[in-house]
Amino acid sequence: AAAGVAAAGSGIPVLSFSNNTAIAGGNVWVLGNTFENTARRLLQYAAGQGRNRVLVTHATDQAGQVAREAIQAAARGTGAQITGAVPYELSQAGIASAVPTIAEQARSSGSNAVFLTGNTAGDLPVISQLLSETGIGGEDFRYLGLTRWDIPADALQLPGLQGGYFALPDQGAIQQFRTRYSARYGGAPHPIANLAYDGMAAIGAIAARGQTVGRNTLTSRAGFAGTGGVFRLRGDGTIDRALAVAQVVNRSAQVVSPAPNSFGGAGF
Template structure:
């Protein structure tokens, strides 16, 4: 009998909501933590950085909670009084930033933490306030709508923003997203699979924006890697919808090399059981997923042998341990982005005397608790992910995350 889908009323919608929200540091080669060298190339790169000395005279007073006393002022915009989970996530991001400031030292930055209330109006007002107070850069906001609301004031003033939204559409020149963009995880999974001989893939995707993003990136990646997305089915979070989706691609699955199921929670096991109950032999098919599978029941027999890409969890474990020791709670992975970002801008400020865009766009990239990453000129983020295989009910790395980027020097 197929697994009951009633649990999807909460778990399924929570996964969709998370996808919507998510909709060093320092040069590669450094270790994570407070003693990470900034990673500019050793040659003439320093000459390209125009230090931005502090303006003479007294500094304007800042509004918000202030951490540190450095010459470079940076604002951190968070939904501290936001509704729902926003305030909880904001508190974690704030704690991560405080942890990072303890590592870089109070003289590295003056970090001004501002509450956006989780609204577009609040984000726009906080950004304008940061401009008026002479911030060299803005970190955050978290939600894509708030990022867009904060952009005009910062762009007109030439102040870079490093936000935490994973909505690729919110990025722009000077508006960088230090986030886990879903496109990157999909690409890593499918490029690894095609490198192992997978050519034809069927995708079974949830309705909504998360499914749209996964489908678009799957088509793009497979086309460039020599594979083919032979069929796509969509489902809602109920039994009838999943049965219908599986039935619509049953013949395509039988002819394909792999089935791509990017959703997490109960979705992978439920979809796989539906396929087997429908008479589809999956013994010669490779199951493919994403980092969302870390929320799935990897002990399910039907998921053994599957591949999916995700952040190197062993590396993140060091951050989680330090956070829990300091604040007494288990942090989310998202909060590690705030830690890495504060370390990043602190090290840029030390090397450049400000936060110039060409330092943020360093092609060598940066390395932090969340792995290696770099920003493109259009504001998007490229990250290094590991590939895992489900073995004996657990995820084990079969292709490690890269330690450097191709094309970086």
């Protein structure tokens, strides 16, 4: 940690294994996928499908507040309008208490999509079920998910999530990385091994062009080829990662918009 702080203050580029945008900026970049990146991809896709009025739901804890702020910031330029944000206490009773307010605001604001910020191990199963039982969800109010709904795979069985959209990396690229890693090291890669690989891939690509690693070369608009598809580092220290959009159909995830393979096209 001390070495990281020293490097961060020295002008030497620092590529972190974090997705916390609070540490990004200056000469520090985050390599992990961020809430902003996921929200931007989903909002852009949803708006293209006519789901352009989005109500945000979020827990009152710090993670929920960060999620809400990320979605609101990401909405700019996507064609989607955030119609409001309704918080709930992070408990079954707290969610149940907030559901009538969420339902009322979804209808009164003319929303046609609802952003669910919860995860499959916590609030997502409860809020998706209770909201769908009030008629909020499905075709009239499409759900958008800030977290992965396919981890664990059993989450795709949840009735409330049927028809909803969530984002994920290019699974073909991820599987290729895992296969190569297993063949070389005889086991599955660590969960953050892909971030280490991507950081070195960026440095290697810059070096192969005979350039020096620095702010200008790291933030090349063309980006780099990574373990989950293309990515690029932004001037503010955050990251753009190519993501696919999947829809839950018949209790399985079906990709409805593949991850882009370059920057500047659909999905960016």
